[in-house]
Amino acid sequence: TGAVTLDPGFANTASCSSAITYIDGEAGILRYRGYPIEQLAEQSNFLEVCYLLIYGQLPTAAQYAEFTGKISRHTLLHEDLKRFFDGFPRDAHPMPVLASAVSALSTFYQASLNPFDEPNVDLSTVRLLAKLPTLAAYAYKKSIGQPFLYPDNALGLVENFLRMTFGLPAEQYEPDPDVARALDLLFLLHADHEQNCSTSTVRMVGSAQANLFASVSAGINALFGPLHGGANAAVLDMLEEINTTGVDVAQFVRKVKGQHDGVRLMGFGHRVYRHYDPRATIVKRTADALIARLAPDDPLLGIAKDLEETALSDDYFIERRLYPNVDFYTGLIYRAMGFPTDFFTVLFAIGRLPGWIAHYREMINDPATKIGRPRQVYTGATVRDFTPLGER
Numbered sequence: 001t002g003a004v005t006l007d008p009g010f011a012n013t014a015s016c017s018s019a020i021t022y023i024d025g026e027a028g029i030l031r032y033r034g035y036p037i038e039q040l041a042e043q044s045n046f047l048e049v050c051y052l053l054i055y056g057q058l059p060t061a062a063q064y065a066e067f068t069g070k071i072s073r074h075t076l077l078h079e080d081l082k083r084f085f086d087g088f089p090r091d092a093h094p095m096p097v098l099a100s101a102v103s104a105l106s107t108f109y110q111a112s113l114n115p116f117d118e119p120n121v122d123l124s125t126v127r128l129l130a131k132l133p134t135l136a137a138y139a140y141k142k143s144i145g146q147p148f149l150y151p152d153n154a155l156g157l158v159e160n161f162l163r164m165t166f167g168l169p170a171e172q173y174e175p176d177p178d179v180a181r182a183l184d185l186l187f188l189l190h191a192d193h194e195q196n197c198s199t200s201t202v203r204m205v206g207s208a209q210a211n212l213f214a215s216v217s218a219g220i221n222a223l224f225g226p227l228h229g230g231a232n233a234a235v236l237d238m239l240e241e242i243n244t245t246g247v248d249v250a251q252f253v254r255k256v257k258g259q260h261d262g263v264r265l266m267g268f269g270h271r272v273y274r275h276y277d278p279r280a281t282i283v284k285r286t287a288d289a290l291i292a293r294l295a296p297d298d299p300l301l302g303i304a305k306d307l308e309e310t311a312l313s314d315d316y317f318i319e320r321r322l323y324p325n326v327d328f329y330t331g332l333i334y335r336a337m338g339f340p341t342d343f344f345t346v347l348f349a350i351g352r353l354p355g356w357i358a359h360y361r362e363m364i365n366d367p368a369t370k371i372g373r374p375r376q377v378y379t380g381a382t383v384r385d386f387t388p389l390g391e392r
């Protein structure tokens with residue numbers, strides 16, 4: 001079968017062609033379907049970007065109304081699916097709960113099993129976009145022992161999600177408009193990032209012609225890892241540790257440089273960006289504004305800024321071209337909004353969902369798609385003769 005080239009982490013291997021997202025890591029450029037992330041952050045919103053990523057064009061007003069209307073109508077979960085949450089321990093981490101619940105959607109919508117049935121893939125698309133925030137809010141409610149709230153379809157996606165998460169049945173819940181706007185923006189900034197670990201996982205699973213729910217569930221599990229989506233929670237754990245142990249920032253950075261116990265500066269570095277992550281610039285501005293209003297006394301923001309400044313002027317980080325990535329400041333914003341640390345990666349999953357869906361659909365419709373099946377370089381024993389158990 002000829003020679004194969006070893007490429008750990010596929011750092012130099014393009015696994016597909018894609019027309020969805022463009023990144024220039026040297027220049028710090030990110031565009032969805034050609035539109036600069038800065039313009040989308042300023043002028044668009046999460047659901048419009050979902051449409052753009054999935055269907056390739058910005059929607060007209062009529063298309064947008066139809067799309068958002070369909071999503072509103074599918075937010076409700078089947079009553080039997082609600083009971084699913086009772087099977088998990090009370091302190092279950094919400095990411096595996098979410099991945100399991102998404103996987104279970106295949107059992108409720110068995111017509112979704114054929115990935116080439118276009119109307120059904122479209123219906124699964126709408127169902128996932130509509131139901132993931134409901135599933136996420138229920139995972140949270142379960143963890144704090146509160147009853148589930150039904151979605152209120154008069155509200156927008158983010159407001160509905162905030163209400164189902166933080167609202168209580170007997171009380172009126174008015175989402176803070178600044179919080180809703182900031183969360184919408186964070187979802188938009190996470191919406192796609194080409195062949196990252198979870199998206200590549202979605203494509204890999206989907207390349208075996210698994211359905212959309214199964215493929216997205218696999219993506220959620222990949223995202224859970226601390227080097228990927230789990231980094232947003234790991235950053236906050238790191239900042240809290242610095243705060244409670246009183247270790248000074250310069251000392252912490254020295255520890256990271258020594259690579260003792262594999263300690264990394266979480267929220268720093270990126271496989272593609274060798275420059276400031278353009279999303280991090282926008283997130284930092286949002287963090288400044290929102291934390292000043294909601295949590296002005298949070299000592300962690302000061303520690304984060306100190307860490308950033310120390311790292312950016314340190315030779316170790318300069319030589320390796322390590323900059324803050326999108327998740328260096330997001331955890332601080334989520335914390336100010338009232339989300340517990342365990343929930344941060346779930347928020348990333350809601351944001352990344354349209355990207356996973358867009359890539360799945362692009363892959364299924366691409367005639368060049370083949371089942372994902374990398375090769376390996378074998379390093380094990382050469383041939384040897386078997387000895388029976390009694391003779392070993």
Ligand code: CMC
Pocket residue numbers: 009193196226227228229231256263264265266267268269270271272320322325326327
């Ligand atoms: N702290 C300290 N050193 C680092 C860090 C860091 N955060 N990131 C990379 N390095 C060092 C690494 O030790 C290596 O040094 P050397 O050449 O001396 O061995 C060099 O920089 C190159 O690192 P790498 O591990 O080969 O880079 P990679 O492209 O394989 O990894 C990464 C990218 C994001 C996994 C890594 O930078 C990292 O672990 N960062 C911390 C976790 C994190 O913030 N992840 C979120 C990424 S953005 C959101 C997302 O898309 O998920």
